[in-house]
Amino acid sequence: MLGQSYRPVELIVVDDGSTDSTEPQFSSRRDLRYLRLTHAGMPGRARNAGVQAAGGELIAFLDSDDLWLPPKLERQVAAMAADRVAVHHTRERWVRNGRTVSQRRQRHRREGDLFDASLRKCVIGPSTALLRRDALDAVGGFRDDLQIAEDYELWLRLTARYPVGYLEEALTIKRAGHGDQLSERNDHIEVFRIRALRELLATGWPDDGAQRRAAHLELARKAHIYADGCGKRGRSSEAQDYRALAREAVAHADDTRAGNGR
Numbered sequence: 288m289l290g291q292s293y294r295p296v297e298l299i300v301v302d303d304g305s306t307d308s309t310e311p312q313f314s315s316r317r318d319l320r321y322l323r324l325t326h327a328g329m330p331g332r333a334r335n336a337g338v339q340a341a342g343g344e345l346i347a348f349l350d351s352d353d354l355w356l357p358p359k360l361e362r363q364v365a366a367m368a369a370d371r372v373a374v375h376h377t378r379e380r381w382v383r384n385g386r387t388v389s390q391r392r393q394r395h396r397r398e399g400d401l402f403d404a405s406l407r408k409c410v411i412g413p414s415t416a417l418l419r420r421d422a423l424d425a426v427g428g429f430r431d432d433l434q435i436a437e438d439y440e441l442w443l444r445l446t447a448r449y450p451v452g453y454l455e456e457a458l459t460i461k462r463a464g465h466g467d468q469l470s471e472r473n474d475h476i477e478v479f480r481i482r483a484l485r486e487l488l489a490t491g492w493p494d495d496g497a498q499r500r501a502a503h504l505e506l507a508r509k510a511h512i513y514a515d516g517c518g519k520r521g522r523s524s525e526a527q528d529y530r531a532l533a534r535e536a537v538a539h540a541d542d543t544r545a546g547n548g549r
Contacts, residue, residue, distance in 0.1 A: 288349050288355060289318070289319075290355075290357045291355065291357060291358075291359065291360045291361070292357050292358050292360075292361045293358075293359075293360035293361035293364060296360065297320075297341055297342060297343050298318065298319035298320065299319065299320045299321075299322060299337045299340050299341055300313045300319055300320070300321050300322065301322045301324065301333045301334070301336050301337045302321065302322065302323045302324065303324050303326055303327060303328065303329075303332075303333045304323070304324055304325050304326025304327070305326075310323060320340065322336055322337065322340060324336060327431075328434055329431050329432060329433065329434055329437070330350075330413075330429070330434075330437050330438075331428070331429030331430050331431045331432075331433060331437035331441075332429075332431035334348055334413075334428075334429050335428045335429050335431055338420070338423065338428060341420075343420065344419065344420050344421075345364065345367075345417060345418070345419060345420065346417070346418045346419075346420050346423055347360065347363075347416065347417045347418070348413045348414060348416060349414050350413060350414050352461075352462045352463070353379075353412075353414040353459060353460060353461050353462060354459070354460040354462070355414070355458065355459055355460075356457075356458045356459070356460070358458065359377065359458035359459060360417070362454060362456065362458065363375055363377060363417045363454060363458065364417070366452060366454050367417055367452055370452035372449065372450055372451060372452035373418065373419040373421070373422035373445075373449045374411075374416070374417075374418055374419070374422060374445050374446070374449050374450075374451045374452070375416070375417045375418075375451065375452040375453070375454075376397075376411045376412065376415040376416050376417070376451065376452075376453055376454075377415045377453070377454040377455075377456060377457070377458040377459055378397075378415070378453075378454065378455055378456060378457040378458070378459075379412045379414070379415050379457055379458075379459040379460065379461045380457040380459070380460050380461065381461050381463065382460055382461065382462050382463070383462075383463045388463075395407070395408070395410050396410075397410065397451075397453045398450075398451055398452060398453035399450050399451065400446070400450055400451075401442075401446045401450075401451045402443070402446040402447050402498055402501070403501060405439070405442045405443050405446045406443065406484070406501060406502060406505040407505060408439070408480075409436070409438055409439040409442060409480075410442070411438070411442050411451070412459060412461055413438045414459050414461065415458070415459045418445075422445065422448075422449055423445075425448070426441070426444040426445055426448065427444070428441070429441050430483070433479065433482075433483060434479070435476055435479035436476065436479035436480045436482070436483045437483075439479075439480050439483055440483035440484075440487060443483075443484070443487060443502075444487070444492070447492070447493040447495065447498055475513075475516075477509055477512070477513055478513060480509060481506065481509050481510055481513060481529075481532075484502065484505065484506050484509070485506055485532070487502075488502055488503065488506065488539075496543055496544075496546075499543050500540045500543040500544055503536045503537070503539045503540035503543060504536070504537070504540045506532070506533075506536040507532075507533040507534075507536035507537045507540065508533075510529045510530070510532040510533035510536060511529070511530065511533040513529050514526045514527075514528075514529035514530045514533065517529060
């Protein structure tokens with residue numbers, strides 16, 4: 288973060304109630320602003336606090352486990368301006384326990400209309416993203432009550448409205464394999480995506496009928512897969528609940544296609 292070639296930048300470190308050396312390391316520095324929160328364990332809450340404290344028109348996030356290469360912001364700001372987009376991201380290099388993880392099977396769409404791709408999974412790494420503040424404000428920022436999949440939920444709201452720009456160059460390093468990471472402590476991340484998507488649809492989002500039908504069908508697919516997993520693990524009651532959710536989502540998709548708009 289401090290080694291970026293792009294200037295000027297406003298650096299804000301948000302500490303979610305850490306008990307390590309974060310506070311003594313950053314609280315006395317004059318080249319950044321340090322915000323300490325009472326621990327909540329909600330990534331969206333910490334990111335929103337940083338956004339609220341920031342004064343710039345462009346917003347970027349860097350999770351504590353990740354790294355930016357020095358030219359990341361400089362190249363991304365230029366690409367974002369050239370593409371005239373409100374949402375931009377870069378390729379990232381995945382590192383687990385010190386070893387680079389192959390991404391050869393990652394063949395999802397990465398630029399333009401990413402809504403359908405974003406329904407299936409989180410296709411934008413938070414630490415790769417550069418956002419126009421007005422776009423982030425327009426969709427309301429991150430949910431601050433989701434421990435997992437808060438990024439998945441935000442990208443859905445953004446990609447439903449805005450096309451996305453992309454730099455193929457891996458300018459972000461995503462480091463995994465640490466036991467204290469939320470994603471490492473939760474084996475069934477898909478259930479958090481199901482919750483996020485279900486609750487988002489319950490608000491009447493999105494306005495576009497085709498997008499809404501696609502979202503219901505993806506909710507049905509996710510719920511069906513999760514139900515099958517529950518069944519294999521002997522959790523029959525939970526499996527029944529998610530199969531019922533899948534049927535309900537398909538019915539809503541059919542209603543949307545028929546013009547009932549549910």
